[in-house]
Amino acid sequence: MSELAYLTKGVFRSDVLADVDGQPRLVGSRCKNCGDVRFPHAPACPACQAPADKLEAAILSRIGTVVTASRVERAIEPHKAPYLLSYVQLPEGPRVFCQLLAPSLEPRDVIGSRCELVVDKLFEKEGVAVNGYKFKVQP
């Protein structure tokens, strides 16, 4: 999965994404003590305070549901408006903050839609694409 290599180090944890059967998957954390699942990976369990060594990687579902979306019209460099931001609900529990790719940039058209994880360019830095995870509304 070569495109994962474009994820800029220092922006996301290098293990935020995994390649499972040729498809990208988000990796969160699961507490071995209480079962609490978080994305992104928690530094310690916020439910039972178990330390990092009690947290294991949790490979999360690549299909989620759009909980909410807002179209940004005034962006901060290096981002270019307009684009959709969203929270996506995953079946394992976490709600993921992300950019959303959709045929319509109207929030009311996409809220409630099923969506799928993709890897895509977030912005360019010194001419180099910085990729990240996004969700894409399914047709």
Next chain:
Amino acid sequence: MKVGVLGVGQVPFTGPNDIPMGELGGRAARAALADAGIAASEVGMAAVGSVYEHPSVGQRVLLQLGLNGIPLVNLENACASATSAVIDAVRWIQAGEADVALAIGVDKMASHYSSGPLPLVNETDTFGAQGLTVPAYFGLIAEKHMAEFGSTREDFARISHKNRTYAEQNPFARFRKAPSLDEILASPVIATPIGKFDCCANGDGAAAVVLCSEAYARRHAAARVVWIRATELGGGVLGDRLDDDPMTGLARRAYERSGIGPEDIQVVECHDNFSIGEFEAYERLDFCAHGEGHLYLRAGKSAIGGKGAAFNPSGGLLGRSHPAGATGCAQIGSIVQQLRGAAGPMQHPGARAGLVQTSGGGVMELQSNATTVVILSL
């Protein structure tokens, strides 16, 4: 132990000004001491909130008052810094460590950030790297409310219009001429559904509150004293605030501890950093049911003279502008004036109990950095 508010004061909140930060805080403190009718020498401790200033803000402010060597705490809790300073001053009095305490908030945020969305911490912040702006975060909350409960962009515009209209009467507000509802609706979208006038502006400003023990109040000025009935402070909670927020639990605890519930409260100053912030407060402080904020607004319940509690009669953050570290003391000041019946054209009739809610954010994986709820009454 009961703690009273003896005096409140502030300087006008403005755009960028060239008054040094220490002097700004000193002027607000002098105004509060004059309102209390006591000399600076009576002050037994000071708590000073600020967010965007240099270290040792409190030391620079107390120099302006000629105060040497008294206990002094500098506090940073994002937008809830000044409210946190009030709560800290209350605790010193409750602990018997001071008879009179001075809480001050000061920030020159307009001088530091002239306009536009505040930058998030840095590019290693994953939220910022994905293009999040602070208005967009509140846009996400508002869009969800609209989709789920049928509120509209016009509802948010009405909150902005209400608070900005109240600010016309507030001599300390930055914005003294309110835009019309049509102008608010026509203003450029920053992040749907939030338009320019749904956002509070950065401000330069300072505000202060003089607090005292019950015994001191009885000796001094019992007739004018407004009492602090509950003070709740909560730190960060991991998670998004789309559906809930620490303010609900803190408010319920404050209601229980004070014996004063939302039905007993006539005036509220809440954190309307964006118009959706006031909407959230109606619901999350239990002034109406979850999902009914727009109905509370449309019925005129949150208006001065309305049938519910008057929200942000001083103009709120939308009308005053927002020097982050000073806002909480200005909110307390507004409620104190309301309960004294001294709020002039901003007066809500029959105000006997009031509430202040301030939420500070910035660590985006948290529902808020810090949340404060204070209940005051006659």
